[in-house]
Amino acid sequence: MTPLYDADDFPAMTERRTDAIRDALLTQLRTEKERKRRTLRRRLAIWGGIGCLVVGGAAVAGTAVVSSRQVTNHDSVYCFASAERGVNGEYDMSGATMYNPDGGGGRVENALELCTTMWRQGVFNPDHDPLAATAGTGTVPDHLQVCVMDDGAAAVVPGRPGVCQAVGLSPEKTG
Structure with a gap:
């Protein structure tokens, strides 16, 4: 089957082609939302973990400094x-x-x-x-x-x- 072309030399917009484009766009919209959500969750988990490590490290260092004593x-x-x-x-x-x-x-x-x-x-x-x-x-x-x-x-x-x-x-x- 040879595709039909319109006056501007683009493939003709048949009903089958229109349905395929619509399905591709709807699939993209559905998966894009989920992908963004997944990326956001991953970033929050990574930065939250890094934040916990930084706060924990600072607490340990602060405890070591505060608890240090002079030899008397x-x-x-x-x-x-x-x-x-x-x-x-x-x-x-x-x-x-x-x-x-x-x-x-x-x-x-x-x-x-x-x-x-x-x-x-x-x-x-x-x-x-x-x-x-x-x-x-x-x-x-x-x-x-x-x-x-x-x-x-x-x-x-x-x-x-x-x-x-x-x-x-x-x-x-x-x-």
């Missing part, structure tokens, strides 16, 4: 072996106090340095012998965070930022 007890420091509780429900840690030859207790000026030295000497190795004549060797964790105990003493915990809150301590306020 410089008499001792606690060095955690890990940020996980042992089978007895307690954290594995060692305490240290500086000796002052003039009498009385000494001041722990740099808790991070003291605990790093303890890690380097192998104090947290399972086979460490505290009575041995020579210090052993150990590996210092990649990340150590200074936290503050309830009594104001410094506690050094292996882990990334945020580990202080994870173990129930306040992060150290710097500055």
Whole structure:
């Protein structure tokens, strides 16, 4: 069947062609509305999720800043072996106090340095012998965070930022 053309050289508007165009337009109108609705819902879900992440991140950062404390007890420091509780429900840690030859207790000026030295000497190795004549060797964790105990003493915990809150301590306020 050869299409018929009108005087302007366009295909003739037959009843069959008119019906096909009408059906195509109605289908387009119906699906376009649904497509726009679906796109709007998708955008709302994505931007809502991003908004929740931003607000949540700001809240966590704000909590860390607000809950941070200054180290006030410089008499001792606690060095955690890990940020996980042992089978007895307690954290594995060692305490240290500086000796002052003039009498009385000494001041722990740099808790991070003291605990790093303890890690380097192998104090947290399972086979460490505290009575041995020579210090052993150990590996210092990649990340150590200074936290503050309830009594104001410094506690050094292996882990990334945020580990202080994870173990129930306040992060150290710097500055």
